[in-house]
Amino acid sequence: MQTRVNKVVAALRDKAVDGLIVVQPENRFYLSGFTGDAGALLITSGQSFIITDFRFIEQAREQSPHLEIVKIETTLADALVDLAGRLKLPVLGFEGDYITYQFYATLQNKLDKPGAMSLRSVEGVVELFRRVKEPDELAAIQKAMSLLDEGFQHICGYIKPGVSERAVALELETFMRLRGAEKTAFPFIVASGYRAALPHGEASAKSISPGEVITLDFGVMVEHYNSDMTRTVSLGVPTVQMREIYSIVLEAQLAGLAAVRAGVPASAVDKAAREIITAHGYGEYFGHGTGHGVGLAVHEGPSLSARDDTVLQAGMVVTVEPGIYLPGRGGVRIEDSVLVEQNGCRLLTGSPKDRLIEL
Incomplete structure (x- = not known):
């Protein structure tokens, strides 16, 4: 799994993106092995995370030992914005061909502050690696x-x-x-x-x-x-x-x-x-x-x-x-x-x- 994450990190570097939010279920599983039906990944060049709620914390620890676990305290959007802010990620990528406009707008609203990070749509990065099977x-x-x-x-x-x-x-x-x-x-x-x-x-x-x-x-x-x-x-x-x-x-x-x-x-x-x-x-x-x-x-x-x-x-x-x-x-x-x-x-x-x- 970590090898797959490393490939995505390299692809993000080429696109000048500092982190990628992954919520598409197949992509999330491909990079984490996590089978829960709630949560997201945040992939960065330094460390990568799985963000999920109380119901899936133990499951995430078992299935995704290569990722750091972050518990959702309020909403997924809040957890993502807080984590990305602590990591000081200038450009945050998201799956523009998957997430809803409502979720994008929620993220944008929470990030819409002077000097805050920017969002950038990044399509097909994980899917490209998924095409060739191991x-x-x-x-x-x-x-x-x-x-x-x-x-x-x-x-x-x-x-x-x-x-x-x-x-x-x-x-x-x-x-x-x-x-x-x-x-x-x-x-x-x-x-x-x-x-x-x-x-x-x-x-x-x-x-x-x-x-x-x-x-x-x-x-x-x-x-x-x-x-x-x-x-x-x-x-x-x-x-x-x-x-x-x-x-x-x-x-x-x-x-x-x-x-x-x-x-x-x-x-x-x-x-x-x-x-x-x-x-x-x-x-x-x-x-x-x-x-x-x-x-x-x-x-x-x-x-x-x-x-x-x-x-x-x-x-x-x-x-x-x-x-x-x-x-x-x-x-x-x-x-x-x-x-x-x-x-x-x-x-x-x-x-x-x-x-x-x-x-």
Whole structure:
């Protein structure tokens, strides 16, 4: 943990910032190991602190021995301003892309005195380091990913005509929770028939009927790290059109996977997958990015989209998930999470996808 703090301190020095307030939960955990749901960090070049209230003092001592503990006596803002004042920090950074305007205004009001320190928005500093995973992080992610493969195999034997999407989601979650998942990474997407045209079609009360395709997009958290996978299956024999778009999406996904390697811009992966779908005449039906980073947050940087030229680095974990969505008819998405390596990528999910599985 201290090594991570040291990296942030060096980055702040480059930005001419004397201290950084960290309240974003994933960033706070990444730098402290603290799992309480209240408090903040103050990272400085001299010493770093965890500020929390009475409920979490002992927990903070246990989980964050590399940080000095500061107890909140009144409010978090008061504790931060008092501590920063005692440390004589001229420029105090904050997570401008996370904190509320109300909290910023409260801090600013308390600091608005002659000769007082100034606030400066500093975005993405901790997130930048989070992108490349350390070995213990990768081990946790792999555990979470492996549960998805087990869950997919189980749920394929559960889906029957008349079963509701919500029943499928509940069964899938229960199965993986009993095998070690701490919680779901997001509300599961179980979208059947015409609802498969909804890229984020959370499970509904709709019953699944024979001949319908079903998009299953699900993920769980293990040891604070997330997983994410999508498979599309069919309950019985699918339509000719669904078979066709499945083969196109699979071709696009394989092209995207082949493009993933260290040194490649994230946008190049999106381009490789998107060109396949466009060439087959379905470009207008693929309206989202090809993927995203996965870690302490299920959606984090980089974004595998045309607008993100972040150069991929070995140790990043990203998804590759192209799709085709035909309004009123259905859709297909195939998603795997992969570890970026020097000369390619390694699949972290291994559920079958070489054909449209008929249940």
